[in-house]
Amino acid sequence: MSVDGAQLWTLNQRLLAVVLDACARELAELGLETKEFFVLAEVEASPYPAEIATALLLPKASVTVYVRNLVAKGFVRREIDEADLRRHRLVLTDEGRGARDRALVALAAEYDRRLARVTPQDRVELRRILNVMLDRTESDRTGE
Numbered sequence: 001m002s003v004d005g006a007q008l009w010t011l012n013q014r015l016l017a018v019v020l021d022a023c024a025r026e027l028a029e030l031g032l033e034t035k036e037f038f039v040l041a042e043v044e045a046s047p048y049p050a051e052i053a054t055a056l057l058l059p060k061a062s063v064t065v066y067v068r069n070l071v072a073k074g075f076v077r078r079e080i081d082e083a084d085l086r087r088h089r090l091v092l093t094d095e096g097r098g099a100r101d102r103a104l105v106a107l108a109a110e111y112d113r114r115l116a117r118v119t120p121q122d123r124v125e126l127r128r129i130l131n132v133m134l135d136r137t138e139s140d141r142t143g144e
Contacts, residue, residue, distance in 0.1 A: 019110045026106035030099045031073050039066040040075055040092070040100050047089040075099055 046052045053063040070076040075096030081087040
């Protein structure tokens with residue numbers, strides 16, 4: 001049986017959507033919409049809105065709206081970047097860090113619930129395969 005990349009991509013997207021949908025109530029109780037959660041979770045790794053847009057493959061205008069919402073909710077604050085006074089960097093507040101961490105716990109619990117259907121040996125193999133897919137090879141870097 002042949003399985004192409006598009007089929008695997010679709011299955012993976014469907015799994016992510018099902019997990020997120022199952023966690024929607026918990027996210028809402030934390031005051032987060034799904035995409036706001038992703039932005040919140042990315043702030044420490046990418047403290048500038050343009051970086052977040054690139055990392056999450058979201059339009060810059062959308063990230064601006066999500067950031068504005070997160071600031072209004074007290075999860076994120078803007079600070080002047082001391083290295084470039086024209087720029088603002090984003091910083092998680094204690095409330096934002098707590099909301100992010102609780103949302104991650106909810107997502108992990110739902111993912112673990114589904115992962116429990118998979119044997120421990122297959123989990124190890126899945127991790128190995130995902131790591132192989134994420135490893136950047138020389139051809140990835142050169143575009144060949």
